[in-house]
Amino acid sequence: MSEAAKKKFFNVTALKRVFTFVRPYRMQFYSSLVMAVLLAIFAPVRPYLIQLTVDAATSKASHVPGWLNWFLFNTSITQTEKFIVAVTVFQVIFIFVETAVRFLFGFVTSWMGQSVVKDMRITVYEKIVGLNLKQFDKTPIGTLTTRTINDIESINDIFSDGLIPIISDLLSIIITLATMFWIDWRLTLVSLIPFPILILATYYFKESVNKSFIQVRNAVAALNAFVQEHITGMAIVQAFAAENREYQKFNAINKEHRNANIKAIFAYSIFFPVVEIVLAVSIGILVWWIADKQLEAGLLVSFILYLNQIFRPLRVIADKFNVIQMGVIASQRVFAVLDNPDYVKQQGTYAPATVTGKIDFNHVWFAYNDEHYVLKNINFSIQPGETVALVGHTGSGKTSIISLLNRLYHIQKGSILLDGVNIDDYKLDALRSRIGVVLQDVFLFSGSVMENITLRNPAITEEQVIQAAKLIGVHDFIMQLPGAYHFNVMERGNTLSLGQRQLLSFIRALLYNPSILILDEATSSIDTESELLIQHAIDTLIAGRTSIVIAHRLSTIRKADKIIVLDKGEIKEMGTHEELLALGGFYSKLHNMQFQKQKTALTA
Structure with missing residues (x-):
């Protein structure tokens, strides 16, 4: 034949x-x-x-x-x-x-x-x-x-x-x-x-x-x-x-x-x-x-x-x-x-007990499709314990940067270093366990509040969860749910509001005690009262940790040690809040636009 x-x-x-x-x-x-x-x-x-x-x-x-x-x-x-x-x-x-x-x-x-x-x-x-x-x-x-x-x-x-x-x-x-x-x-x-x-x-x-x-x-x-x-x-x-x-x-x-x-x-x-x-x-x-x-x-x-x-x-x-x-x-x-070759590479073996949190992006180029780069020649450094804010219009590349740091995607050019070691050399579990993430779009699995917070990690006890919830100020809200910490949030957490889902994801990040904390619009769906409630907890959490904050509301990042302004995948400006305002450039225009919108909304 x-x-x-x-x-x-x-x-x-x-x-x-x-x-x-x-x-x-x-x-x-x-x-x-x-x-x-x-x-x-x-x-x-x-x-x-x-x-x-x-x-x-x-x-x-x-x-x-x-x-x-x-x-x-x-x-x-x-x-x-x-x-x-x-x-x-x-x-x-x-x-x-x-x-x-x-x-x-x-x-x-x-x-x-x-x-x-x-x-x-x-x-x-x-x-x-x-x-x-x-x-x-x-x-x-x-x-x-x-x-x-x-x-x-x-x-x-x-x-x-x-x-x-x-x-x-x-x-x-x-x-x-x-x-x-x-x-x-x-x-x-x-x-x-x-x-x-x-x-x-x-x-x-x-x-x-x-x-x-x-x-x-x-x-x-x-x-x-x-x-x-x-x-x-x-x-x-x-x-x-x-x-x-x-x-x-x-x-x-x-x-x-x-x-x-x-x-x-x-x-x-x-x-x-x-x-x-x-x-x-x-x-x-x-x-x-x-x-x-x-x-x-x-x-x-x-x-x-x-x-x-x-x-x-x-x-x-x-x-x-x-x-x-x-x-x-x-x-x-x-x-x-x-046979799909586009898998998360596991070749790294480096797994230190702790990391200090020093991050370096060196001439990083990245594209979701090989022909269209969404990040172009990105260069910046974050010192251990610093809080750095990423700002820019939608599609400027902010979320792509944190995705690359977690090795959710692979870069085409350049290198990303953590404590002076290329992140590709880290064992994947060791790398991601050092990074805590609170995303804007929170995904909850079908199951209890406890299971969604711990992600079924047997090493995390209920007492630790309750302690973290109290630190965030969410314990009372959870206790009001039928079954409290054992309340079934249903598929995608549909029985909870978007703000409540974000609060649960905040506890999740706290429990893993990360060396690096990423907040991607973490307070965008929380009302003013809840935002004030967790602001102290956020300040406590980021103290001594390297933190990367993505926020559209510029009022939430004034305390950042460094603000990186992105536009169309490129870094336009970098500095503190005051320095960038004094520069009168891209950041200053963004700030004035938001201030004008807030002023118009209050007048209305």
Whole structure:
């Protein structure tokens, strides 16, 4: 088979890679193969026993193989009643044995498939957690959800409904055909005259369903992405009365999913009747031939059963080939995630017990997309214990700077040093554990207040949480919640106001006692009373710590040791509040604009 043919049938490389996850379960895999062979050997036994029973009942002298004669306690076929009883008892015992093997075969293959799925899902999730944020900026969440859940579940079908069952079915067909040729090769050839029609129908069925299933998988990914995004943003959809427009979009995607499934259903609707017709023709030819040649009735009965044993797996074998193909296609999508090179680099090994907090940005250039730099030749230093404020219009690069310090993204040029050591040389956990972050857009997970504050870190006790909450002045507010610290904030913290969520994130930062503190618009969503409440706590927190503050309200950064003014990814000015005002430049204009807005608002 040529390489092109292999790719058309299925990606052998991807299938081999899937089987690397089977290595821990080699024993189960080999056991399933042994049981597949056993089931194939068992396939022609019962029809042959029925043939002997009919021959005995019609007083037809037939040869009984030695191995079977031993199981029948050497009962002669001429002893009709004893022979039929012996064959019936053996059949009952044989059915129980075959059923037990079939049960074990189905259980072991399904168990192995689920175990592989579990391992793959863990591997994929570990990879997703380690991807750079850049990947999440350009990849819909629903797509990654599909890769982690639906696509990996399709890989399970390779084992439970695909490859190993196909091996069992193919072996059953081969052994059944061999038995038929051994019994009467002429009769076998005659009964298989319509067989090429079935082979041709099976091929076209497989190709048709495969194309439909690919369309179904793409439609499922599109549906997941759309639903995930719009349920998350439902407040915006409803606020702007966009329900009908979004419904129309969903309806269009859903129709594509339906149409792809209908194509597959249409193929099934044609294929199965074709199989039944071909089987009926084969049986008709068989009956005609036996009647014409005046052959025994036992032969007719057994050959009808043999034909059913050949045609029955052929009904589903094409479908199982499609299952394999779908599993392989799904695995290629999963491996595309695993092979994504844009992951958070973990090569650093430097992990000091403490850091002083000296930060140096040296000629740093950074772009989310390689062609468009959002930071251009950034140079500044922050001494240990200093408070530095970053100001500038939206999109000037403030948040990008703190993201780079946390190694959430990688720079294209330049270097960032912490205590004189390149941050790439730090062990990632060691670096991030020294940096506390309070972001403007606070994300809370579904769970209790306590779990969101500690992020399920067992090293943080409830007493420490309560102490930090009291320092911020949030303890009383939390105690008023039903269940207090064990109150369930629900998905994304929807049961709390934006200001309350920010206060919880402030406690979270306090608890980790960072050497460097980053406040990204940390008080922007807190009312005046709450801001006054935590201002003292902020002053206490930043004392002795290197702090980077991002604020649009310039009144909150007057005490900063240094203010860095950014515009379009470049540093325009740097100095204290008074120095920059005296300079009468970019910062002074920003300050005057805000002062004028506040004055206008008060007058109004």
